[in-house]
Amino acid sequence: MVGNIAMRSIDRPDRQAATPTAASVAGAPNAHARDARSLPDTPPVKAAAENFSFYYGQFQALKSITLPVYEKHVTALIGPSGCGKSTLLRACNRMHDLYPGNRYEGAIRLLPDNTNLLDPAVDPIEVRMRIGMVFQKPNPFPKSIYENVAYGLRIRGEKSRSVLDGRVEEALKGAALWAEVAHRLNEPAFALSGGQQQRLCIARCLATDPEVLLFDEPTSALDPIATASIEELIDQLRQKVTILIVTHNMQQAARVSDFTAYMYLGELIEFGRTRQLFVNPVRRETEDYITGRFG
Amino acid sequence: MESLESASFEPLRVSDRLARKALRNTKERVIEALLFAAAGVSVLTTVGIVWVLVSESYHFFTVVPIWSFLTDTMWTPLFADAHYGILPLLAGTLTTSLVAVVVAIPLGTTIAIYLSEFARPAVREAVKPFLELLGGIPSIVYGYFALIVVIPLLQLLIPGLPGFNMLGAGIVMGIAIIPYVSSLAEDAMRAVPMSMREGSYAMGGTKFQTAVRVVIPAALSGILSAYILGVSRAVGETMIVAVAAGMQPNFTMNPMEPAQTISAYIVQVALGDLPHGSIGYQSIFAAGLSLMLMTLLLNVAGHFVRRRYREAY
Numbered sequence: 001m002v003g004n005i006a007m008r009s010i011d012r013p014d015r016q017a018a019t020p021t022a023a024s025v026a027g028a029p030n031a032h033a034r035d036a037r038s039l040p041d042t043p044p045v046k047a048a049a050e051n052f053s054f055y056y057g058q059f060q061a062l063k064s065i066t067l068p069v070y071e072k073h074v075t076a077l078i079g080p081s082g083c084g085k086s087t088l089l090r091a092c093n094r095m096h097d098l099y100p101g102n103r104y105e106g107a108i109r110l111l112p113d114n115t116n117l118l119d120p121a122v123d124p125i126e127v128r129m130r131i132g133m134v135f136q137k138p139n140p141f142p143k144s145i146y147e148n149v150a151y152g153l154r155i156r157g158e159k160s161r162s163v164l165d166g167r168v169e170e171a172l173k174g175a176a177l178w179a180e181v182a183h184r185l186n187e188p189a190f191a192l193s194g195g196q197q198q199r200l201c202i203a204r205c206l207a208t209d210p211e212v213l214l215f216d217e218p219t220s221a222l223d224p225i226a227t228a229s230i231e232e233l234i235d236q237l238r239q240k241v242t243i244l245i246v247t248h249n250m251q252q253a254a255r256v257s258d259f260t261a262y263m264y265l266g267e268l269i270e271f272g273r274t275r276q277l278f279v280n281p282v283r284r285e286t287e288d289y290i291t292g293r294f295g
Numbered sequence: 296m297e298s299l300e301s302a303s304f305e306p307l308r309v310s311d312r313l314a315r316k317a318l319r320n321t322k323e324r325v326i327e328a329l330l331f332a333a334a335g336v337s338v339l340t341t342v343g344i345v346w347v348l349v350s351e352s353y354h355f356f357t358v359v360p361i362w363s364f365l366t367d368t369m370w371t372p373l374f375a376d377a378h379y380g381i382l383p384l385l386a387g388t389l390t391t392s393l394v395a396v397v398v399a400i401p402l403g404t405t406i407a408i409y410l411s412e413f414a415r416p417a418v419r420e421a422v423k424p425f426l427e428l429l430g431g432i433p434s435i436v437y438g439y440f441a442l443i444v445v446i447p448l449l450q451l452l453i454p455g456l457p458g459f460n461m462l463g464a465g466i467v468m469g470i471a472i473i474p475y476v477s478s479l480a481e482d483a484m485r486a487v488p489m490s491m492r493e494g495s496y497a498m499g500g501t502k503f504q505t506a507v508r509v510v511i512p513a514a515l516s517g518i519l520s521a522y523i524l525g526v527s528r529a530v531g532e533t534m535i536v537a538v539a540a541g542m543q544p545n546f547t548m549n550p551m552e553p554a555q556t557i558s559a560y561i562v563q564v565a566l567g568d569l570p571h572g573s574i575g576y577q578s579i580f581a582a583g584l585s586l587m588l589m590t591l592l593l594n595v596a597g598h599f600v601r602r603r604y605r606e607a608y
């Protein structure tokens with residue numbers, strides 16, 4: 001605790017100078033949310049949305065979201081279907097650039113360099129190199145298990161077999177899959193079970209050492225046992241990487257996350273420490289949703 | 296309550312309706328019979344063609360031993376000293392097809408990748424009709440295009456190139472089959488789910504890396520089928536090679552030389568160079584049978600390719 005505060009006070013001065021907006025996010029006054037300033041002892045901010053709005057053509061899917069994501073912690077996005085959780089998550093790695101007619105407003109900043117990920121001058125490929133993503137439905141490539149994990153390194157130009165071997169093994173171990181696949185790395189990835197495929201997709205991200213990992217309902221296509229293993233994995237990963245996870249399952253949010261944001265109809269209703277938000281929500285809407293009295 | 300009630304009524308109403316609608320039953324039987332007849336016509340046609348080819352070839356092979364048909368390197372049915380060795384025609388067919396494939400596969404694949412992965416929808420909609428048009432041009436037009444435009448151009452590049460040659464015919468045949476290759480390959484690529492592309496983009500992949508390293512492997516079975524269809528079209532293509540490759544059976548695989556393909560030989564005989572009923576005339580059935588076996592082989596290969604590389608997403 002003390003160490004944490006000390007670290008932040010060392011961090012603060014130069015970050016304030018270099019990144020006024022990032023600092024203002026950490027302590028931004030926010031009309032709706034229980035803002036970060038009121039949270040004592042928060043870890044350093046890794047990424048932050050600032051008055052971020054998003055449009056699918058004419059339709060505004062996100063309305064001026066301001067939200068910090070803390071380094072090496074798990075932040076969960078919850079809220080009813082259609083409230084914009086996936087939209088927010090997919091903005092973080094510029095996935096919306098793939099489709100015409102989408103428009104970003106405001107900023108999503110990545111620290112420590114304080115890059116606005118949404119800046120048109122920022123190459124979306126650079127963004128995606130720093131931020132990995134795991135999808136709702138496992139989507140391994142039509143390649144061997146080995147090549148799936150090596151993919152990110154190969155497209156970054158890595159050719160050395162020994163480097164690849166080492167990183168693939170490390171990533172598979174990091175995704176708790178090594179023991180199951182070590183003897184059949186050259187088999188097609190489609191031969192794996194759904195849960196294994198999802199861990200393979202996580203390993204695929206880990207192999208390139210992302211700073212942030214985005215998860216969009218990573219267990220909704222999996223059975224309870226596979227779900228438990230993914231949750232356990234997320235619990236371990238938080239020591240190395242910052243995680244933002246969308247989930248429909250409130251128990252899951254409560255189990256795996258440190259911070260939770262509740263969204264409704266494109267707005268951020270409440271943000272806070274997970275325990276606090278679930279036990280003692282500030283907003284009535286949040287309480288209704290988490291107690292199942294919603295709608 | 297309500298749903299229970301209707302559930303208990305439903306069976307009664309259905310059986311009642313069935314009993315009264317005997318007329319509809321007859322109608323359905325008639326429709327089924329018509330559909331069966333339509334399917335039957337195509338089956339019977341195939342059986343009939345195979346029967347004619349095999350039985351006529353049988354007569355041919357009673358005169359010309361199958362062994363010399365397969366190994367003789369001369370095909371001279373018009374000469375007094377007639378030889379019936381299929382090898383020269385086979386070499387012509389394979390060489391022109393090879394040239395065509397060398398043209399059509401890279402170009403067709405590139406076009407497919409462009410249309411499926413890179414082109415904006417407006418561009419795609421504008422380009423596709425042109426490709427369809429290319430596929431709709433009668434092959435005789437292609438034949439003269441080869442003879443009058445492409446071969447003279449090639450002669451500028453390659454001095455001493457004869458006026459009829461397999462290179463020019465093969466190149467134009469390749470252009471003619473591009474639309475088949477590109478449209479099937481494009482269909483296969485577009486069938487790859489967006490989630491797979493997103494997986495690659497999310498890893499930091501570029502459009503090109505995504506297309507080449509993810510979409511193509513995912514669509515491989517469809518793409519290979521497109522290639523095989525292209526090859527079968529090249530093997531069976533007739534008018535382009537008949538017009539532009541020369542009509543001389545020539546046992547060579549050098550594309551700079553004139554030669555005759557199996558299909559072009561059949562045209563030549565059909566045009567009436569040989570009297571009906573003669574052994575020379577019957578040779579077209581043996582040639583046709585060879586052609587059919589080649590196409591069959593390609594179809595079987597295609598079947599295995601599809602099985603081997605079936606998409607599993």
Ligand SMILES: Nc1ncnc2c1ncn2[C@@H]1O[C@H](COP(=O)(O)OP(=O)(O)OP(=O)(O)O)[C@@H](O)[C@H]1O
Pocket residue numbers: 056059061079080081082083084085086087088248
């Ligand atoms: N491609 C799109 N074009 C237009 N509108 C879209 C598109 N994708 C999503 N939307 C709309 O944006 C809103 C937010 O969608 P989003 O997918 O982010 O919701 P979500 O919170 O992830 O929901 P779920 O829990 O069902 O996944 C919804 O109203 C949805 O209808």
Ligand SMILES: [Mg+2]
Pocket residue numbers: 085086087216246
């Ligand atoms: Mg969603």
